[in-house]
Each structure stands twice: as structure tokens, then as C-alpha cells.
Amino acid sequence: MRFAVLGETAVRTEDGTLVRVPELKVRALLAALLVDAGRPVAAFRLVDDLWGDEPPGNPLRALQAKVSQLRRAFEEAEPGGRGLVVTQAPGYLLAAPEGALDAQEFTRLAARARETADPRDRAVLLGGALDLWRGPAFADFAEEPFARAAADRLEEERLTVREALAEARLDAGEHDLLTGELAELVALHPLRERLRAVQLRALYGAGRQSEALAGYEELRTLLADELGLDPSPELTALHAAMLRQDASLSAPMPMPIPIS
Structure with a gap:
């Protein structure tokens, strides 16, 4: 079976049938x-996850009933599926096979991209990682206390990968395309310096130097007003390079990103 949390929680059989x-x-x-695939989750914690401040009269028996229902759903979908929900002290674990969870595949592709030197190949891997997403992480349970931290962590990783993809495409010469695509993302995350740096480099490389300089000043003001901070040394160095029209900021010739 295959499991998905990069969107609504879902399970599919090996042939792709939704369970x-x-x-x-x-x-x-x-x-x-x-949330803890492959690791045992304590029974008392699962009871709290499912019922919160209003547990049933016999919480462990009620939990066992829900576990039986989940095992039955797996078994009906795929023979042997019930064995994926394992009783193991201090509670239960989901024995998802290696590579069967979309979040793990997302992490694997992102790690491969970090080890890939060619920006075009790196962009393909990062794009493939982002293609696994169908919506917000744990979309149907993201506001529940048991899923919130995991959902937030995955969303942060998703944003980091989007930044890395923008950098790879920038290195491949896609300055003009990126200036438009990054505007909305920067508006959503105006204080992220790595993201803003990519946007400034894209604007500068696209011949929009005045907008790049204005973007730096906007960020500097936001950081001071909202966080009481100055821009990072890296961003300050980028600003100085733009002011002196450093040749290293010139856009390379665009290289097409192959479509996987």
C-alpha cells in the first residue's frame, strides 16, 4: 500500500485504487x-489524539475497536493489509514499507537535488518533489494538535524546496520567468531573506535593477519595523553588489529545463 499526507490523508493499493x-x-x-510512521505511538497518546478532553468510558477498548476497523479496511483493500497496523509497546505503529509514504519520497528527492550540481537536473528533481503535493500537509487534520507540528514542519520543508527550485532555475538563466512567479510567493512570505534574495537576483538579471534595489529597501524596512533586525550579511553583500553593478550578477544564457 501507499500512503499520502501531502494533502488530505489517503491510502491507495499498489494498483492505485483508493482505500x-x-x-x-x-x-x-x-x-x-x-505522523510517526514506522515508530510506535503510545496508546494513551492515541486516545488523546482521537478523543481529547472527552475520552470514552473504556478508552483502551475504544481504541482497540478503531484499530480493528482500520485493519479491516486495509485487509479488504489488499490481502495482508491488516498486518501493516502492528501492536507494539507502548501502543501501535504503522509499518509503511520503504518509499510508500509520499512525505518520505519528497524528502528523498529534495536530498538528491542538494547533491546534484547541474542546475537543470537539480530543478527537475525539486520539481518532482513539489509535484507530490496535492494540498496542505495533513489537510484534513492540520488543525488537530496531533498533526499540527508535523504539518508545519512539512510546509516549511515545502517552502524551502520552492526556494531551492527558484535558485536552480535562476542558475539556469530563467530570470524573466522567475520575476513574475516569485512575486506572489514573496507577498505571502515577505520576511524570508533567502526567497527575497532569489527575487532580487532575478529582477537584477532581468534588467530591472531599480526594482531590485527597491525590493531590498522594502525588506530592510520590514525587518526593522517587525523584527528589529537588519538584513543578513549575505543579503547586504548582494545589495552592495547590485549598487556597484557587479558583473557576477549578470544573467547567464537561459538553459531549458527538461520536462520529466
């Missing part, structure tokens, strides 16, 4: 186990 997991509490159990 129907009935009842909200059973789906919440699945999500709670996927």
Missing part, C-alpha cells in the same frame, strides 16, 4: 499513526 477508510475517528487514527 476507503470509514468513520472520522478511524481516519484520525490513520493520520496520527502516519
Whole structure:
């Protein structure tokens, strides 16, 4: 089976058939186990995840019933599926096979990209990682306490990969395309210096030097007003390079990114 958390929590069989997991509490159990896929989750914690401040009269028995329902759903979808939900002290674990969780595949592709020197190849890997996303992480349970930290971590990793993809495309010469595409992302995350640096380099390389300099001043003001900080040394150095029209900021010839 294959599991997905980069969007709504979902399970599919190896042939791609969506597995129907009935009842909200059973789906919440699945999500709670996927937060710690491959590691046992304490029974008392699962009870708290599913029922919070209003546990049932016999919480462990109620949890066992939800575990049985989840196992039954897996078994009906794929023979042997029930064995993926393992009883292991101090509770239960979801034994997702290696590479069966989309979040793990996302991390793997991002790690491969970091080790790839060619910007075109790096962009292909990063684009493939981002293509795994179908919506916000743990979209159906992102506001639940048990999923919130994991969802936030994945969203941060997603944004980091988007920044890395923008850098790879910049290195491949896509300055003009990036200036438009980055505007919305920068508006959503105006204080992220790495993201802003890519935008400034793209604007400068596209011949829009005055906009690049204005973008730096906007960020400097935001950092001072909202965080009481100055721009990082790296961003300050970029600003100085733009002021002296450093030749290293000139845009390279565009190199097409191959479509996978």
C-alpha cells in the first residue's frame, strides 16, 4: 500500500485504487499513526489524539475497536493489509514499507537535488518533489494538535524546496520567468531573506535593477519595523553588489529545463 499526507490523508493499493477508510475517528487514527510512521505511538497518546478532553468510558477498548476497523479496511483493500497496523509497546505503529509514504519520497528527492550540481537536473528533481503535493500537509487534520507540528514542519520543508527550485532555475538563466512567479510567493512570505534574495537576483538579471534595489529597501524596512533586525550579511553583500553593478550578477544564457 501507499500512503499520502501531502494533502488530505489517503491510502491507495499498489494498483492505485483508493482505500476507503470509514468513520472520522478511524481516519484520525490513520493520520496520527502516519505522523510517526514506522515508530510506535503510545496508546494513551492515541486516545488523546482521537478523543481529547472527552475520552470514552473504556478508552483502551475504544481504541482497540478503531484499530480493528482500520485493519479491516486495509485487509479488504489488499490481502495482508491488516498486518501493516502492528501492536507494539507502548501502543501501535504503522509499518509503511520503504518509499510508500509520499512525505518520505519528497524528502528523498529534495536530498538528491542538494547533491546534484547541474542546475537543470537539480530543478527537475525539486520539481518532482513539489509535484507530490496535492494540498496542505495533513489537510484534513492540520488543525488537530496531533498533526499540527508535523504539518508545519512539512510546509516549511515545502517552502524551502520552492526556494531551492527558484535558485536552480535562476542558475539556469530563467530570470524573466522567475520575476513574475516569485512575486506572489514573496507577498505571502515577505520576511524570508533567502526567497527575497532569489527575487532580487532575478529582477537584477532581468534588467530591472531599480526594482531590485527597491525590493531590498522594502525588506530592510520590514525587518526593522517587525523584527528589529537588519538584513543578513549575505543579503547586504548582494545589495552592495547590485549598487556597484557587479558583473557576477549578470544573467547567464537561459538553459531549458527538461520536462520529466
